[in-house]
Amino acid sequence: MSSATAASKKGDEKHLYTVVVLGASGDLAKKKTFPALFGLYKNKYLDQNTHIIGYARTKMDRSTFEEHVSMNIKLKTDEDKAAHKKFLKLCSYQSGQYDQDSDFKRLEDAIREVEKASGATARLFYMALPPSVFISVAKGLKKNNYTEDSLVRLIVEKPFGMDLDSSRELAKDLGSLFSEDEIYRIDHYLGKEMVKNLMILRFANVIFGSVWNRHTIDNVQITFKEKLGTEGRGGYFDEFGIIRDVMQNHMLQILTLVAMEPPVSLGAEDVRDEKVKVLRFIPPIVKDDILLGQYGKSEDGKEPGYLDDKTVPKDSKTPTYAAATLFIENERWSGVPFVMKCGKALDQQKTEIRIQFKDVAGHLFTTLSRNEIVIRVQPDEAVYVKMMNKEPGLGTKTIISDLDLSYSSRFSDSVIPEAYESLILDVLNGDHSNFVRDDELDAAWKIFTPILKQIDNGEIDPIPYAHSSRGPKGVTEFVAKYGYTRERQEYVWPQHSEAGSAAGKDQK
Missing domain, CATH: 3.40.50.720 (NAD(P)-binding Rossmann-like Domain)
Structure with missing residues (x-):
């Protein structure tokens, strides 16, 4: 042997x-x-x-x-x-x-x-x-x-380095001591229930699998919002910024699971092979495809701004908000923008994936809104499909309705494990599927390192926004530039739905 x-x-x-x-x-x-x-x-x-x-x-x-x-x-x-x-x-x-x-x-x-x-x-x-x-x-x-x-x-x-060169140096030094099979680079977002559910949704359902491509999908948004600011961690955070803290790791991991091709098997290496392939199809982010922000005081003056933190340099341009658009230049996704938005000190706590489909061809009905699949990662885990329906009664008026799978009502007796529990158990079982491989890390840093160098050199000024707001001015226009369309009619969640449904709290 x-x-x-x-x-x-x-x-x-x-x-x-x-x-x-x-x-x-x-x-x-x-x-x-x-x-x-x-x-x-x-x-x-x-x-x-x-x-x-x-x-x-x-x-x-x-x-x-x-x-x-x-x-x-x-x-x-x-x-x-x-x-x-x-x-x-x-x-x-x-x-x-x-x-x-x-x-x-x-x-x-x-x-x-x-x-x-x-x-x-x-x-x-x-x-x-x-x-x-x-x-x-x-x-x-x-x-x-x-x-x-x-x-x-x-x-x-994490963090696994600050850019491509430092990541490679870290990988080289760590690799000289432990084998890749012994190393588990943990990204706790890969342990979250709805992130682990992505492969089941995609590859175990014909109704999703058959439309998961550029022919039917117009754009994809991945959103990560935090209500808290840096809360005394400003000095530490200032070394990294929001892109290194959240986007280059957590959000990019989610993107790979949304966009990857079906793996040969559920074996760790087969899954990670497909994630790496997706990353290699993504060119580096350019300046025109990014928007940065930095939070200031809240409008009522009660919450301090980022620069009010004594540990943060007073002239810091470190972004606390970022919106960036990535393109996957392969046969499945060519031309489909993947918009990632993340920030601190925002109006709510939320992580979700919003997949918006193209407009219905023809003009049989008026005032149609686009179909969407929304996967709520946290809080209030849920999957729901936004679709058009006939309003009950006489006539043929269309309304927006939903097919809703809110975990709080459908799986009310189930206990959703914490992400770290799930991932530590994977390590004990020797399962690398939900951990970052060295070549995956390398491919990820290639996407972000050029734009990070421009940000670090102060070449991109962050737009100020108020603590507890929805983010910097221009975000709505930024997202619209890549094809995202809001509902063309009022969206009301039906009264008969379970209280607390994620779809009832739908906010962009």
Whole structure:
């Protein structure tokens, strides 16, 4: 048996893990990583003997660590509280530097001690860390905590570089230490329920699959809106901006799933092959196809502007809003604009995909609005199809109606897992499908790096907009330039629909 085949078979086996959370004292670990691990443990997706070791530079005693771990864990029932007590017994903490072999050796001693007690045969290293320490930590782990006797998996959080060159440098350094099969570049949007549902919607339904192309679709909008501003993170955010923070990763991942061709199978590499192919058909974004904004004070003066943050340079041109149009130059999508819009300090919290179809040919009926498929990613997960219908009564007046699948009503008894729970479980199962491959990352940065260089050089001025508004002036015209058409008649959601339906809250 070849070594590659042996490694593959080793990865396919069920393993008991020791989980090491690096950066355990930080916000990401507190808000996402530990709650996700607890969720998996509580629902018995994590082996009940799995030990979790937190590692960070901050010194914490046992009680402080337990309080930190528990801060964002929601305990709704007595069963939750009982599971939480058991979970904490499996957690331990060790402080240490990120560039000291002696500290990583002490970590190794701690790992071996719990492995002796649990019988664990695999190690999962979760790097909940800033990118500035990725490589020093990876070197420390490889030198002191990597063993050929155990299966090793490494989760790396975004951002994966700042541009094409830095991404390639990071990939090269990380690739010299761990194999691509061992690395899981996590983008938590790929773990969201409706994003995971995209392939089912597209490839398991003839009614969607047959119209998913340039012949029937006029334009596609992917929207990511946040109500919060930078909220004290301005100094950190200013290094990256909204495009690196949201568009180049989260939104582009959604675009690939909307636009990719059917994969040969559901195998991780077959899925990721098709995502890479789509990205390679997208030319770099040009200045005429982008609009930037930066939020100021709210109109009532209660909410501060971006430049009011003391950690943000007063002359900063960093965008907090961006609208960009991408074109996929292949047979399926040629000529169809994909408009991505994202921003902070906006009027609502929403992530959705809006697929708008072409106008009906001919003039049999007047005042027709276009059909749309809307996939609401968050909040209030839903899929709904906007269509024309006859208004009840005498006559043939047309109205806009909907075929609505709102999860809150259709799946009211189902619990939708958190994205991080879903993705960590994928790692434990050795499934790379929902993680970013190195060549995929390279193709993504090629699309954005030229325009990012212009933005970084101050060549594109952001348009100011008020905190809690819908965004900078000109966004409506920008979207209309690429063919998006609003309803030509009033749109009213029927009264008999379930309260809280996503379609009833439809806002552009």
